[in-house]
Amino acid sequence: MPPAPYAAITALADAVRSFIHDGDVVAMEGFTHLIPFAAGYEVIRQRLKNLTLVRMTPDVIYDQLIGAGCASKLAFSWGGNPGVGSLHRLRDAVEHGWPVPLAIEEYSHAGLANAYVAGASNIPFAVLRAYTGSDLVKHSDRIRFIDCPFTGETLAAVPAVQPDVTVIHAQKADRKGNVLLWGILGVQKEAALAAKRCIVTVEEIVDDLQAPPNACVLPSWTLSAVCCVPGGAHPSYAHGYYQRDNFFYQHWDNVSRTREGFNDWLQRHVFDTGNFAEFRRVLDESITEQTR
Amino acid sequence: MSNLAGNSVERSGPQGESSRSLAAAADFTTTEMMTIAASRLLKNNSVCFVGIGLPSTAANLARLTHAPDVVLIYESGPIGAKPHVLPLSIGDGDLAETADTVVSTPEIFRYWLQGGRIDVGFLGAAQIDRFANINTTVIGDYHHPKTRLPGAGGAPEIASSAKEVFVILKQTARAVVEKLDFITSIGFLDGGDARDRLGFPGKGPVVVVTDLCIMEPDPQTKELTVTSLHPGVSREQVQAATAWPIRFAVQVRQTPPPAPAEMENLRDLERRTAIAHQRSVTPAPSGPARLD
Numbered sequence: 336m337p338p339a340p341y342a343a344i345t346a347l348a349d350a351v352r353s354f355i356h357d358g359d360v361v362a363m364e365g366f367t368h369l370i371p372f373a374a375g376y377e378v379i380r381q382r383l384k385n386l387t388l389v390r391m392t393p394d395v396i397y398d399q400l401i402g403a404g405c406a407s408k409l410a411f412s413w414g415g416n417p418g419v420g421s422l423h424r425l426r427d428a429v430e431h432g433w434p435v436p437l438a439i440e441e442y443s444h445a446g447l448a449n450a451y452v453a454g455a456s457n458i459p460f461a462v463l464r465a466y467t468g469s470d471l472v473k474h475s476d477r478i479r480f481i482d483c484p485f486t487g488e489t490l491a492a493v494p495a496v497q498p499d500v501t502v503i504h505a506q507k508a509d510r511k512g513n514v515l516l517w518g519i520l521g522v523q524k525e526a527a528l529a530a531k532r533c534i535v536t537v538e539e540i541v542d543d544l545q546a547p548p549n550a551c552v553l554p555s556w557t558l559s560a561v562c563c564v565p566g567g568a569h570p571s572y573a574h575g576y577y578q579r580d581n582f583f584y585q586h587w588d589n590v591s592r593t594r595e596g597f598n599d600w601l602q603r604h605v606f607d608t609g610n611f612a613e614f615r616r617v618l619d620e621s622i623t624e625q626t627r
Numbered sequence: 628m629s630n631l632a633g634n635s636v637e638r639s640g641p642q643g644e645s646s647r648s649l650a651a652a653a654d655f656t657t658t659e660m661m662t663i664a665a666s667r668l669l670k671n672n673s674v675c676f677v678g679i680g681l682p683s684t685a686a687n688l689a690r691l692t693h694a695p696d697v698v699l700i701y702e703s704g705p706i707g708a709k710p711h712v713l714p715l716s717i718g719d720g721d722l723a724e725t726a727d728t729v730v731s732t733p734e735i736f737r738y739w740l741q742g743g744r745i746d747v748g749f750l751g752a753a754q755i756d757r758f759a760n761i762n763t764t765v766i767g768d769y770h771h772p773k774t775r776l777p778g779a780g781g782a783p784e785i786a787s788s789a790k791e792v793f794v795i796l797k798q799t800a801r802a803v804v805e806k807l808d809f810i811t812s813i814g815f816l817d818g819g820d821a822r823d824r825l826g827f828p829g830k831g832p833v834v835v836v837t838d839l840c841i842m843e844p845d846p847q848t849k850e851l852t853v854t855s856l857h858p859g860v861s862r863e864q865v866q867a868a869t870a871w872p873i874r875f876a877v878q879v880r881q882t883p884p885p886a887p888a889e890m891e892n893l894r895d896l897e898r899r900t901a902i903a904h905q906r907s908v909t910p911a912p913s914g915p916a917r918l919d
Contacts, residue, residue: 366704366732391732411778414775417717418716418904430772443784444732464784466783469783522733572720574720578720579716584715
């Protein structure tokens with residue numbers, strides 16, 4: 336028996352280099368809360384290519400990865416900038432193939448959430464009462480219908496999603512790499528347990544998680560790497576640490592509206608910075624310029 | 628706000644006003660009338676699955692006025708949310724902080740919506756058709772879209788599984804169309820008993836509230852029919868903002884104008900929300916900025 340594969344507590348750049356490869360199916364989850372933005376920047380910085388990105392709500396994190404040309408396919412269920420409007424880089428990729436063509440695989444939230452449950456459960460598909468009458472069925476070979484063997488009711492089936500790599504952000508890890516998260520949990524637990532490899536960035540590393548029974552804890556042995564990246568979910572939020580930066584989400588609408596504006600932002604904030612701490616210093620400068 | 632007469636231009640609402648949007652000779656905007664008319668439909672103690680944007684505004688206004696015990700459920704996981712300000716995203720921290728409980732997204736869709744516990748699904752729409760089907764996916768061809776919209780989110784299953792559905796949207800001839808390019812979430816398909824034949828648990832859209840009027844499906848044909856006109860709105864205005872020859876009920880009601888308490892609560896809520904969302908809360912570069 337090999338030793339139990341405990342997660343290494345490591346630098347984010349090393350975790351991305353070790354566990355995410357060109358062409359991987361990658362899920363970076365977090366339902367508005369705890370979105371692993373710092374990891375997204377590192378994937379862009381390492382210029383990964385040809386990824387299949389899976390996420391219920393692509394949000395600004397995937398707008399950035401898609402605009403940077405890291406993705407050739409997107410699986411999703413709602414692709415807007417929450418409370419603001421369009422994701423301009425996603426739309427440009429879908430409507431005009433810029434910077435590279437982007438195939439899409441579209442679900443409803445119920446469909447994709449159930450697909451992660453099937454993935455974590457290691458069964459080939461999930462069953463749900465869904466999709467009947469929706470044109471989504473016509474444009475996806477991953478939505479089919481089956482008859483219940485007991486009642487005869489016709490139900491929808493979606494195949495399991497089992498990413499090569501899932502990346503999530505959480506509040507805390509202990510020194511062994513056990514991870515605690517709380518608040519709005521979305522599909523993070525399901526996405527983490529469905530994946531072959533899992534990277535978790537956390538706000539802080541503590542001696543004792545002090546997790547109550549039934550808390551959402553991902554044991555170290557289910558994870559590949561744990562990285563301490565304070566603020567790593569910004570501009571989304573980390574419950575108990577910082578709030579959602581709604582200003583940034585609104586600001587992103589301007590930044591991302593043109594290809595030039597987006598490329599300039601990416602160059603200054605991501606390619607010209609070596610890590611997330613530098614990124615945050617530069618972001619603070621540029622936000623101050625914006626709000627002066 | 629005790630005196631509702633006069634000052635209509637200076638006191639116009641936060642949405643940016645066109646000439647049409649100020650109801651004639653009254654101190655409320657058509658958007659405010661729409662939100663208030665929709666909020667009135669929500670009964671106290673009902674369990675409501677809330678979409679982000681206009682539905683969330685109307686549902687929270689109901690909670691702050693006549694329906695203090697309405698249970699608001701958001702697809703990110705909060706059950707019984709009582710937010711102090713309107714969420715910009717579907718998973719803002721305030722929703723979790725004020726909820727009776729927060730569950731995972733798979734659980735929301737599996738146990739609560741599919742489980743049959745939702746009285747009212749409250750949805751917005753980019754486009755709606757004559758038989759109350761909703762499009763939030765694409766305008767034009769799916770593979771070569773004229774406009775790519777955000778997609779399904781939770782709506783297809785809310786539309787089929789909630790006991791009743793309310794829809795709220797601004798009425799224009801581009802939004803209220805005879806036939807959709809894409810049915811994301813079903814209303815009554817092509818009318819008559821088409822929906823009933825599919826055997827859904829929920830009875831579908833029972834009301835559509837716009838900034839001009841209230842429409843309800845005809846009991847037999849299921850065609851959307853105007854049953855109430857908002858104050859100062861003419862039949863011609865409604866027809867001009869509808870892409871098919873719209874029918875009017877035999878007895879068309881006049882929507883009662885906003886009551887002072889409704890206006891006061893709505894404007895306070897929107898004022899608090901605007902202030903809360905203007906702040907940038909970029910976490911300090913020095914480390915995790917705890918919020919106490």
